[in-house]
Amino acid sequence: MTHEYERIEVPRNGLRLHLNENTGGCSPRVLAAIGRLGPADLATYPDYGDVHTAVARFFGVDESRLLLTNGLDEGILAAAVAWLRGSARDEAIIIEPAFGMYADAVEAAGGHMVTVLPDDQLGVPLAATVAAVTPRTRLVFFASPVNPSGVVVPPEVIGGIARALPPEAVLFLDEAYADFADSHFLGELSHWPNVLVGRTFAKAYGLAGLRAGAVIGHAGAIARLRRIVPPYSLNAAVAAILPVALEDQQHVAWYRGQVEISRELIYAACRRLGLRYWPSQANFVLVHVGDALTRVTAGLAARRIYVRNRSSQPGCAGCVRITAGVAAHTRACVTALEEILGHRGEA
């Protein structure tokens, strides 16, 4: 079980840098909007007209190309069910290291999982992935930026994989962290009918608790997902506040700026400590601490700072993943890391 979400007991008042949550919280305008919810909002089945229009406009896509989901997890599961149900011989390719939800979804849908092992860069290896494609391939899952390395997958790699697929298959490109990257694939998506892009409002928008994801793609593929996802899977609270969250781009820009500062803080600490890290375009950084792994995670936990041990993932032996969000939180983590590893640096 490599599940991203495996139960790690973390005190709610600790410094949670283990799930790439937005520790700055959501927009204050969102909180105010939550407070304005009335009895009818809670007691009646939600109307998605406004939120669907607002999100489609935000992504610049026709409404027929958008599906809102109960967190991106639901979109991942729905894709697995839609493309893998009906035959345990249907194959899904997962490129490691990967978000654990892909494997869980393939298992849930009863498909056959094919794993592609990573190279040292922890990106997506084009040749190895294309070599794993067979006539039974129905689905390919990977993220860009990759979780946990933060590496952005170049469009020519994405396109190369999409071109290699049999006609019945789709590539599910998880762009959960694209809000923090210099580039994304969404803008090119209209040229690729067999690619689905997943987005989430959990990270940049600080809405992990309220559950809102989106899948964008060819209208036919979206219609296929729509037949899987229950009609009222998005809750009324998030349906009401998502347009408000999208309007407050200042709040998103603030958090994005904090992420950039935080990544540089972590890189600088790694250089001082002689630790390898992967330059990241997400709100986390993967750091190789090697033999010091247990000392680092236990030492941080003793200070109520929680990072994610990613050692069990292929290519990630001796690695922790540290959320790189609010700069003050990152500074606390970096200071603690230097204490634990015995460096008296310029932190």
Added chain:
Amino acid sequence: MTHEYERIEVPRNGLRLHLNENTGGCSPRVLAAIGRLGPADLATYPDYGDVHTAVARFFGVDESRLLLTNGLDEGILAAAVAWLRGSARDEAIIIEPAFGMYADAVEAAGGHMVTVLPDDQLGVPLAATVAAVTPRTRLVFFASPVNPSGVVVPPEVIGGIARALPPEAVLFLDEAYADFADSHFLGELSHWPNVLVGRTFAKAYGLAGLRAGAVIGHAGAIARLRRIVPPYSLNAAVAAILPVALEDQQHVAWYRGQVEISRELIYAACRRLGLRYWPSQANFVLVHVGDALTRVTAGLAARRIYVRNRSSQPGCAGCVRITAGVAAHTRACVTALEEILGHRGEA
């Protein structure tokens, strides 16, 4: 497409008596609790410890026998995926007239649907259902009280069907409306390892918009569902307020009392108007208006009162389903119905 949720455009400020929503709204204590949600509640993945314990205690079951879901819809879909994936020859039996989500879930999971037609009573016919069981049966879906007739299925019928199933199959008993019935099957469930009971907080608790359902059953069957449902499918808002809602049983008792009054108001109107109705143990009543169907639904809609045309469902030709909740709302509906049908009665 017989979907319960098919898109019917209904103004939010009309009298919504078409989806069996609680038009009295949720408990004021729930609303207050929503207002107390903070940024961390929205921005971090929810912790389900408290809500899971509270709901398990409320139902009087061990926590291993409970799964909380994003509305009961998600539980229905997860059961279909868990028991039907992998072979289009696996069969699900649906007893008509039925909540449309069952058929949608079977289709989503890629299973083969077997339909049992109703008798005149619109209950669950034991002999016909048992006759539909084959070695390929994996799942049986029906509700008690039945939606749309409101008829409670006797325990001997439920047990008789459960006993007739092959060892790999389960009976999914949807008790979405059991809060309004004189009896339910949940108390006997521990004797029936191949029965799953579904519950919802959408109706009696007035939380349809926030999405919270529960599936209760044998720990092994629940574990099987847990491998399908994504780990954070319940949103943080409903996770925080559900224990508060469960504590306010006064509010539930008030609504239940209103339902009892409303059912009698509808029965009395039917008797005056010479219309057949099915005595109901749910928060709705199915009424046969026959040839007057279009006149009734259009006439009510012109008065901004919305009921559900159930004519297309097997056994329900000429029928509308009227939500029987807040008595004042029912009185408005009954008065309008009598105007439309030309009766100057004692309404």
